[in-house]
Amino acid sequence: MLDLDALRQRYLQVTGSEPEGLWFAPGRVNLIGEHTDYNDGFVLPFALERKAGIAAGRRDDDDLVLVSLELDDEVRLSLDALAPGQEGWSAYLAGVAWALREAGHQIGGANLVMSSDVPLGAGLSSSAAIECATVSALMGLYDLEIPPMDRAKLAQVAENAYVGAPTGLLDQAASTLCEAEAGLFLDCRSLETRQVPLPLAEQGLEILVLDTKTPHSHVDGEYGDRRRSCEEAAAILGVPALRDVTDLDAALAQLPDETMRRRVRHVVTENERVLEALEVAKAGELRSLAPLLDASHESMRDDYEITVPTVDLAVAQARRSGALGARMTGGGFGGCIIALIPAGEGDRIGQEIAAAFAEAGHGAPEWFSVLPAAGAGRLA
Numbered sequence: 001m002l003d004l005d006a007l008r009q010r011y012l013q014v015t016g017s018e019p020e021g022l023w024f025a026p027g028r029v030n031l032i033g034e035h036t037d038y039n040d041g042f043v044l045p046f047a048l049e050r051k052a053g054i055a056a057g058r059r060d061d062d063d064l065v066l067v068s069l070e071l072d073d074e075v076r077l078s079l080d081a082l083a084p085g086q087e088g089w090s091a092y093l094a095g096v097a098w099a100l101r102e103a104g105h106q107i108g109g110a111n112l113v114m115s116s117d118v119p120l121g122a123g124l125s126s127s128a129a130i131e132c133a134t135v136s137a138l139m140g141l142y143d144l145e146i147p148p149m150d151r152a153k154l155a156q157v158a159e160n161a162y163v164g165a166p167t168g169l170l171d172q173a174a175s176t177l178c179e180a181e182a183g184l185f186l187d188c189r190s191l192e193t194r195q196v197p198l199p200l201a202e203q204g205l206e207i208l209v210l211d212t213k214t215p216h217s218h219v220d221g222e223y224g225d226r227r228r229s230c231e232e233a234a235a236i237l238g239v240p241a242l243r244d245v246t247d248l249d250a251a252l253a254q255l256p257d258e259t260m261r262r263r264v265r266h267v268v269t270e271n272e273r274v275l276e277a278l279e280v281a282k283a284g285e286l287r288s289l290a291p292l293l294d295a296s297h298e299s300m301r302d303d304y305e306i307t308v309p310t311v312d313l314a315v316a317q318a319r320r321s322g323a324l325g326a327r328m329t330g331g332g333f334g335g336c337i338i339a340l341i342p343a344g345e346g347d348r349i350g351q352e353i354a355a356a357f358a359e360a361g362h363g364a365p366e367w368f369s370v371l372p373a374a375g376a377g378r379l380a
């Protein structure tokens with residue numbers, strides 16, 4: 001839980017005055033639709049209660065004073081000196097100020113004191129939460145009117161162009177646009193969205209999130225490699241993006257190597273699974289999501305090759321322990337799994353996965369149950 005009093009206190013200590021407001025943006029889990037966003041495909045995430053919060057106020061000068069409560073660190077930067085390629089935690093906030101100015105929005109200096117309870121590097125969009133909270137805070141401070149999808153896109157510019165991680169729009173769209181008790185269906189080409197009710201509790205279900213504690217990063221090469229491979233395949237197939245592949249077998253027959261064929265198979269089948277999941281959710285039969293989650297995991301493991309042993313073990317043990325379906329969530333190479341489970345079974349299933357980890361010589365995982373929460377906004 002975010003400690004709002006601690007945020008306020010720290011703001012007061014740093015600046016000598018009360019913040020003008022507190023803004024937040026949540027982390028997310030992706031229910032299904034992994035590595036489809038940058039292929040112009042479909043995704044279905046929902047927002048978490050865990051969030052990044054920012055206590056914010058304007059400054060008289062053109063400086064950004066950025067403070068992280070968790071890291072106990074303070075960074076001061078001049079707006080005019082912001083330049084892509086900056087490293088460290090403060091780049092996620094500074095990048096948003098930079099992106100806003102690049103897009104022509106008028107902002108001045110700001111004190112931004114942040115805190116987050118989204119686990120870092122766990123595949124739950126800790127960076128998008130910080131970026132989207134910063135967008136909300138700077139909009140609030142400087143009275144900017146920016147439609148929600150454009151806010152998400154600005155946060156994505158911060159991540160891609162400033163921080164240097166070649167990600168798609170999934171995380172920032174989820175953090176900005178999600179609504180409580182619903183998943184967000186997003187067509188990443190048309191940017192059409194649809195709120196999809198997910199009455200998990202009513203159906204005696206919950207989603208367990210288990211952090212394998214195997215950290216990952218999107219600035220590293222593997223994410224970019226997957227993306228490049230998809231773009232190369234689309235070029236060979238003569239389509240704008242893998243979203244446009246309509247006959248999978250015919251497409252696979254045209255591709256030169258087995259690795260590329262596997263990558264394409266993942267993206268094309270994953271898009272189909274998101275569309276099926278949307279239908280299942282629209283029909284209100286949430287248990288029927290389970291086989292889609294399982295198939296998504298197998299596709300990420302065998303075709304996209306983005307899972308790691310801890311993640312595969314967690315998914316397999318979740319199923320053995322009674323999960324209806326389970327999959328890795330997020331960019332991959334570590335991070336979290338999600339499991340669709342009967343309500344109230346989270347602790348037992350988490351304990352059993354922890355026991356399997358101990359037996360395999362892995363460190364202890366952490367877990368918590370989640371329900372779909374609201375997207376970015378003002379806290380106070």
Ligand code: GAF
Pocket residue numbers: 030033034035036037038167168169170171218330331332
């Ligand atoms: C990460 C990226 F940031 C997203 O854009 C998306 O590609 C995801 O990995 C994989 O689905 O979270």
